[in-house]
Structures are given as C-alpha cells and as structure tokens.
Amino acid sequence: MVDVLEVRSLNKRFADVNAVDGISFSIPEGICFGLLGPNGAGKTTTIEMMEGISQPTSGEIFYRGLPIDRRYQQKIGIQFQHTALQDYLTVRECLELFARFYQHHLPIEDLIELCSLGEFLNRDNRKLSGGQKQRLLLAIALINDPDLLFLDEPTTGLDPQARHNFWQLVDRIKKQGKTIVLTTHYMDEAQTLCDDIVIMDKGRVMVRGTPDQLLNDHFATAMIRLPNTSGVDRLDGFPYDVVHFQDKLEFTVDHVETALSTLLAFNVPLDGLSIEKPNLEDLFLKLTGHSLRT
Amino acid sequence: MILTSLKRFWALFYARNLEFVRDRSSLSWNLLFPVLLIVGFAVVFSDDNKTLYKAGLIGANHVELRALKHIDWVTYEDLDEGLLQLKRHQLDLMVDPKQKRYWVNPHSPNSYIMERVLQGTVSSEQWQSWQKSEIDGEPLRYVDWVLPGILGMNMMFSCLFGVGYVIVRYRKNGVLKRLKATPLMAHEFLAAQVLSRLSLTLSVSLLLFIACDLLFDFFMQGSYWLLLFVGLFGAVAMISVGLLMACRTRSEELAGGLLNLISWPMMFLSEVWFSLEGAPQWVHTLSACFPLTHMIQAAREIMINGAGLWDIADHLLVLWAMTLFCLALGAYWFRWDQD
Numbered sequence: 001m002v003d004v005l006e007v008r009s010l011n012k013r014f015a016d017v018n019a020v021d022g023i024s025f026s027i028p029e030g031i032c033f034g035l036l037g038p039n040g041a042g043k044t045t046t047i048e049m050m051e052g053i054s055q056p057t058s059g060e061i062f063y064r065g066l067p068i069d070r071r072y073q074q075k076i077g078i079q080f081q082h083t084a085l086q087d088y089l090t091v092r093e094c095l096e097l098f099a100r101f102y103q104h105h106l107p108i109e110d111l112i113e114l115c116s117l118g119e120f121l122n123r124d125n126r127k128l129s130g131g132q133k134q135r136l137l138l139a140i141a142l143i144n145d146p147d148l149l150f151l152d153e154p155t156t157g158l159d160p161q162a163r164h165n166f167w168q169l170v171d172r173i174k175k176q177g178k179t180i181v182l183t184t185h186y187m188d189e190a191q192t193l194c195d196d197i198v199i200m201d202k203g204r205v206m207v208r209g210t211p212d213q214l215l216n217d218h219f220a221t222a223m224i225r226l227p228n229t230s231g232v233d234r235l236d237g238f239p240y241d242v243v244h245f246q247d248k249l250e251f252t253v254d255h256v257e258t259a260l261s262t263l264l265a266f267n268v269p270l271d272g273l274s275i276e277k278p279n280l281e282d283l284f285l286k287l288t289g290h291s292l293r294t
Numbered sequence: 295m296i297l298t299s300l301k302r303f304w305a306l307f308y309a310r311n312l313e314f315v316r317d318r319s320s321l322s323w324n325l326l327f328p329v330l331l332i333v334g335f336a337v338v339f340s341d342d343n344k345t346l347y348k349a350g351l352i353g354a355n356h357v358e359l360r361a362l363k364h365i366d367w368v369t370y371e372d373l374d375e376g377l378l379q380l381k382r383h384q385l386d387l388m389v390d391p392k393q394k395r396y397w398v399n400p401h402s403p404n405s406y407i408m409e410r411v412l413q414g415t416v417s418s419e420q421w422q423s424w425q426k427s428e429i430d431g432e433p434l435r436y437v438d439w440v441l442p443g444i445l446g447m448n449m450m451f452s453c454l455f456g457v458g459y460v461i462v463r464y465r466k467n468g469v470l471k472r473l474k475a476t477p478l479m480a481h482e483f484l485a486a487q488v489l490s491r492l493s494l495t496l497s498v499s500l501l502l503f504i505a506c507d508l509l510f511d512f513f514m515q516g517s518y519w520l521l522l523f524v525g526l527f528g529a530v531a532m533i534s535v536g537l538l539m540a541c542r543t544r545s546e547e548l549a550g551g552l553l554n555l556i557s558w559p560m561m562f563l564s565e566v567w568f569s570l571e572g573a574p575q576w577v578h579t580l581s582a583c584f585p586l587t588h589m590i591q592a593a594r595e596i597m598i599n600g601a602g603l604w605d606i607a608d609h610l611l612v613l614w615a616m617t618l619f620c621l622a623l624g625a626y627w628f629r630w631d632q633d
Binding site: 051054070074082084086087089096102103140 | 308476
C-alpha cells in the first residue's frame with residue numbers, strides 16, 4: 001500500500017515543554033488511522049503539524065513522498081476540535097463560503113445528502129445542536145473532496161446517539177476510499193473506526209498496530225473480575241496472578257472454562273463475577289498506569 | 295490564479311457583509327447613535343442660547359473697543375480668516391482700526407447692531423473717514439460645524455472596532471484557525487475585511503448624511519464627490535489602525551483596551567465637538583497625529599469653506615501615509631492563530 005503521509009522525527013517545543021518528542025510513523029492510503037492518548041499526550045499538537053497548521057520545531061512531514069507545501073491545503077480536509085464559523089451565516093451559506101476557497105469542490109447538494117444537513121440547511125450555524133454542528137464541520141472538511149481527512153476529537157461532547165450517527169457517517173466516508181486520521185480519547189470510537197492506531201503519551205509513541213493485534217500482543221483472551229470480598233487474592237495455590245482493579249480483583253485467562261472450573265474447585269463464590277474482553281482502555285492502563293481520560 | 299484569489303476574496307467580503315447586516319442590534323445602533331447625537335447637539339447649542347456679540351479685531355491693542363461690555367473681541371492676524379468668520383455669521387463685525395475700515399454682514403441683524411455700537415465709539419466727524427464694506431454669506435450654525443465631527447467619530451468607532459475587535463474575536467473563537475486551514479491567503483482575508491468594513495462604513499455614513507441633511511438642511515459649499523473622497527481616505531486610514539491593533543492581539547479585553555486607548559484621545563483632540571483654537575501647541579501637535587483630525591478638518595474645509603482638492607491635499611497625503619504605514623505593518627505582523 002502507498003503511504004499517503006509520513007512523519008519523521010517530529011518535535012514540537014513550547015517554551016520549556018516538549019509537547020511532541022521525536023515521533024515517526026507513516027499512514028498507508030485508504031485506512032482510518034487513530035492517534036490515541038490522554039489529554040495532554042500531544043495528539044492535537046501532532047495532528048496540527050500534520051495538517052500544516054503549525055510548524056514543527058524539527059522533523060519532516062511528507063505527503064505522497066514530497067515535503068508538504070501550500071498546495072497540500074487543496075488535498076486535505078480538516079475538522080478541528082474547537083472551531084467556530086462566521087456568525088449569522090446559515091448552514092448553506094457556510095458551505096458556499098468554504099466551497100469558494102477551493103479550485104475544485106464537490107457539489108454542495110452531494111454534501112448535504114452525505115452529511116444529512118437537509119433538515120437545517122437554512123438555520124443560523126450558531127443555533128445547531130452539537131451533533132448537527134459536527135456534521136456541518138465534517139461537510140466543510142469534505143468540501144474539496146480531499147484525499148486525506150483529519151478529524152480531531154470529532155465526537156467530544158456529543159451524546160451517545162449523536163456519536164453513533166457520526167460513526168456511521170465516518171464509515172460511509174471510509175468506504176469512499178479516503179484516508180482518515182482520527183484523534184480521540186474514546187476507545188470504543190477507536191476500536192469501531194480505526195484500522196491502525198498509535199497510542200501516544202507524553203509526546204511519544206508508545207505502541208502501534210491494529211486494535212486486535214495490540215490487544216492480542218498484550219492480553220490473554222479474557223479478564224475475569226470478582227468482588228474484593230471473594231478473597232481470591234488470598235488463596236494458596238491459585239494458578240492465576242490476581243491484581244486489584246478499582247474495587248475489584250482481576251486476573252487474565254487464556255481459557256474461560258478452565259478458569260471457571262478452577263474457581264469452583266477453590267470454592268470461590270461467583271456472585272458479582274464478570275468476564276470481560278480487554279479493550280484499548282485496558283491496554284493503555286497496562287502500558288502507562290493511568291487512564292486515557294485523566 | 296488571480297481569478298481564484300478574487301473568488302476567495304469576494305466570498306469572504308460577501309460573508310462579512312451578511313454578518314454585519316444581519317446583526318440588527320449593532321446595525322440599528324450604528325445608524326441611530328449619530329443621529330441622536332446630532333439632534334441633541336442641535337438642540338443644546340442652537341443660536342437661541344447665544345448671549346454675546348462677537349467681533350473681530352485686527353491688532354490686539356485697541357482699548358476703547360475692548361472696553362465695551364457684552365462683546366467678545368477676537369484678535370486676528372489674518373484679515374481673510376476674520377472675514378470668513380463674518381461671512382459664516384460666526385462674527386458680527388470685523389474691524390481694522392488702523393486702516394479705519396470695518397466689515398458687516400448685511401444678512402445678520404447682529405451685524406447691524408454692532409455697526410451702530412462701533413459708530414457710537416467714534417466721533418461723528420471721524421466717522422465720515424471710516425470705510426464700510428459688506429461681506430455676504432449664509433450663516434453657519436453649530437450643527438453645521440459639528441456634523442463632520444460626529445459623522446467622523448461614528449466612522450472612527452465603526453472602523454476601529456468593526457475591524458480590530460472582529461479580527462480578535464475571530465482569532466479567539468477559532469474562525470481564523472478554520473480559515474487558515476483552507477487555501478485562503480492572509481492578504482485575501484485582510485483585503486476582504488478592509489473593503490467590507492469600508493463599504494459598510496461609507497454606506498452607513500452616506501445614509502446618515504442624507505438623513506441629517508433632510509432634518510437640518512446642512513451647510514455645504516464644496517463638492518460632494520470630494521467629501522466622499524475624504525471619507526474614503528479617512529475610513530481606510532482608521533481601518534488600517536484597527537488592523538494594526540488586531541494583527542496579533544489574542545484577547546478581546548486587551549483589544550478593547552487598546553482600541554479605547556486610541557479612540558478616546560481622538561474623540562477629544564480631533565475637533566469632533568469643539569475647536570482647538572487657542573489650545574497649546576503640544577495639543578495641536580498631538581492632534582495632528584490622529585487620522586480623525588485630518589479627516590474632520592478636510593471635511594469642514596470642503597463643507598464650510600468650499601475647499602477644492604488642492605486645498606486639502608496635505609490632509610489627504612497624511613491620511614494616505616498613515617494608511618500605508620499601518621497596513622504594511624499590520625499585514626507583516628498578522629497571525630492567524632494564537633501560537
């Protein structure tokens with residue numbers, strides 16, 4: 001697969017803080033690439049350098065093998081985490097305004113259809129709900145029919161239904177063959193949308209791979225959790241490593257049936273037992289010792 | 295390439311104008327505020343409140359005339375300047391005691407009375423040798439004098455805050471960041487802001503001028519086109535000052551403070567409300583640094599004295615120099631975002 005974007009030894013320094021510390025990776029064409037990490041991990045700083053919005057302190061960024069330049073803006077679409085549009089403009093007027101900034105743009109009607117903007121087309125953009133606003137911002141990001149689409153925490157602050165609607169929309173865009181770079185701190189979002197992920201912390205890349213690959217590399221098949229009162233952490237000869245997780249006791253297993261038989265053999269009460277598949281949140285916790293949302 | 299650039303400029307120009315026109319409360323205030331001020335001043339400073347006679351004198355030392363009560367004597371070095379004031383009914387009499395000459399305005403009742411007063415101070419034999427001349431002209435009311443000042447002040451606020459404050463707000467709420475992520479160039483954005491505000495300010499001022507003219511039937515001796523030209527130069531200069539203030543400012547509070555720091559001295563030292571005649575030289579020097587001073591002085595010379603292009607060329611030149619300086623520096627220092 002051809003690499004659409006490649007970053008090499010990227011650094012960004014603000015006063016005495018190294019926000020991004022020598023990261024390198026490449027993004028193949030047609031995938032949804034996830035940049036994950038807790039607040040302050042350097043995700044937004046990294047994506048803004050990849051978007052050409054801010055300049056790296058050092059390092060290089062290549063688009064299809066060439067250093068990015070002014071023409072790059074014609075090829076990419078961006079949805080920022082925090083942004084506003086001009087006051088008093090309706091949804092249609094916002095689309096028409098941004099369409100005129102590009103040499104070539106998609107028909108406005110196609111975008112209205114794709115992002116389901118028809119119901120509030122003539123509404124002042126300030127009066128849109130969170131979900132509607134994100135759909136409009138996505139339509140604006142797509143207006144120049146970009147090869148590469150950047151979505152910076154696009155569903156932050158949305159209710160669950162609006163988030164799921166947004167995921168469906170992103171899925172439709174993925175099917176058009178566009179390359180998407182997504183930052184998020186919602187792990188379910190990353191697991192649903194991303195084909196390839198990088199987890200960042202303190203400005204550095206911690207791990208990279210597909211969600212399944214990363215989970216398989218770091219976890220056994222399942223995690224069994226029991227209440228603290230079960231006493232499983234005090235059993236002599238118990239064959240699993242039990243750790244404290246919040247107010248529960250937890251251990252990972254390769255075979256669930258064997259583990260359940262062992263618990264019964266040790267007369268451990270099964271009240272409150274849960275069997276969970278590890279997710280990216282667990283992976284992050286394991287890697288860094290702190291939660292993604294802290 | 296140029297066509298694409300023009301297309302982007304036009305899109306932004308149109309969007310900014312829509313924003314302005316749809317902001318009803320701000321638009322109403324822009325239109326209503328200066329009219330209310332002019333009406334207020336016309337009422338407060340109407341001629342009915344005038345209690346003194348005012349006469350001009352060539353040469354300061356004439357004890358007999360100065361001893362007369364209830365007459366305000368103004369000394370002039372330049373006779374023409376005094377005669378112009380007489381023509382506009384700002385003086386009731388002009389006297390040159392050395393040459394034994396005096397000038398009256400036949401359309402001014404006060405001028406007739408002052409002529410009789412002057413006659414009373416001179417013996418009847420001597421009076422035969424005095425030479426009388428008449429200067430005819432329409433009266434100038436305070437409202438005629440203050441109109442260019444109030445319209446100019448309104449333009450100043452509109453230009454400074456309409457560009458400066460809006461750009462800082464755009465920077466703070468992320469609009470500029472969003473625009474930066476498009477192929478839009480900084481000069482296209484700035485040109486759209488300048489021209490949008492210029493066209494809106496001139497349109498609003500034109501509407502106000504017409505409305506006030508219908509209400510008060512203003513004094514207008516010069517060319518309307520030249521007056522429009524002065525408005526254009528003055529507005530561009532003040533927009534450029536606003537742009538310079540906003541080119542890097544991040545907070546609306548700081549922007550508001552900076553804009554007030556510029557606008558308040560201009561409001562009091564640019565002869566909006568009162569003339570600076572008789573003020574210390576340093577006040578005149580400071581006043582000459584403000585674009586509003588040059589715009590108002592040029593407008594008054596056109597409206598009151600019928601000045602032509604060459605008569606006000608110095609003001610236009612200063613306004614143009616201020617525009618170039620502020621625009622060049624503002625464009626050079628301009629930053630889209632808060633980094």
